[in-house]
Amino acid sequence: MRTDRGAAGMAMIVSEPAGAVIALDFDGTLSPIVADPSAAWIHPAAPAALIRLAEHVARIVVITGRPPSTAIALGDTPDGPDLIDVPGLLILGHYGLERWEGGQLSAPPAPAGLDLVRNELPALIAALGPAADGVKIEDKGRAVAVHTRNCADPDGTLEALREPVALLAGRAELVVEPGRKVLELRGPGMDKGRALREVLAEVSARSVMFIGDDLGDLAAFAAVIEADIPGVRVCSGSAEVAELAESADVVVDGPPGVVALLEALHKSMTSRDQ
The missing domain is CATH 3.40.50.1000 (HAD superfamily/HAD-like)
Known part of the structure; x- marks a missing residue:
């Protein structure tokens, strides 16, 4: 202790x-x-x-x-x-x-902004070029997570994604939850x-x-x-x-x-x- x-x-x-x-x-x-x-x-x-x-x-x-x-x-x-x-x-x-x-199971409705994230996140990731190889999108239903653990440079790719993911989250009225090689967009x-x-x-x-x-x-x-x-x-x-x-x-x-x-x-x- x-x-x-x-x-x-x-x-x-x-x-x-x-x-x-x-x-x-x-x-x-x-x-x-x-x-x-x-x-x-x-x-x-x-x-x-x-x-x-x-x-x-x-x-x-x-x-x-x-x-x-x-x-x-x-x-x-x-x-x-x-x-x-x-x-x-x-x-x-x-x-x-x-x-x-x-x-x-009890739960409120899923945030409406997730539809915008689902539509735009793939292109946002693709814009990174070869650095995006290995990025995984996980759709959790009430949240969407972007994992970089399988990338050649997981930390570098995560850093490159922080700002564009944050901007997308702001437009979708969501928050970004950072984690271990992951950025998760979810409701506030x-x-x-x-x-x-x-x-x-x-x-x-x-x-x-x-x-x-x-x-x-x-x-x-x-x-x-x-x-x-x-x-x-x-x-x-x-x-x-x-x-x-x-x-x-x-x-x-x-x-x-x-x-x-x-x-x-x-x-x-x-x-x-x-």
Whole structure:
């Protein structure tokens, strides 16, 4: 544990788990970052770890930029339980715009500006010439993401796209969410911090842990601090996003480290009761 605040938050979660909310990002946290986003399958041990924790805590929440349906599909494991088997699971997709709970999905209409993005983004990318080779457009339904991970120069291509993508987003009345080799155009007014704050208020949480890996998770880290309850900010470590690690109370080694942390947390809770 790197901070006294984090140590106090962990102690509260272990001593009074019934008041705790455990919230997690999906990509890079429960699943690895891979070249093809459609192949980012959940760590095979993660659903079982979450199921065990769900027996003790107030709420398990996945807050993701993905649609909930995608998180559910990628939450399947070849053996053992799947993400959807976690009791009382809440999935907040598109940074909280979509809510999946108990098999039911609720969401507002998709932003109208996405049609403009879909029409103009391919030409915008093509204008980069050979540098655009390997760029992937991911249509998430309520957002459109531009991935550069498969380019010869991922960082250079991402930088070249920042300004034209921002201009297109402005015309479409959308915002740009930067991430690990990705720029996502989505509707304004919601982020992971707001989504987390709403869940904490909904369940009258007495403690919180949020686990993330990317720049979009900084808002949730801020919400942990602003909640005025004991909390722990966990970074699923990556050299690509140093800002998040610098703000974290705990840094773990990617999805395997996240699973190990969840398992250790459950062990601490159950050993306390024995």
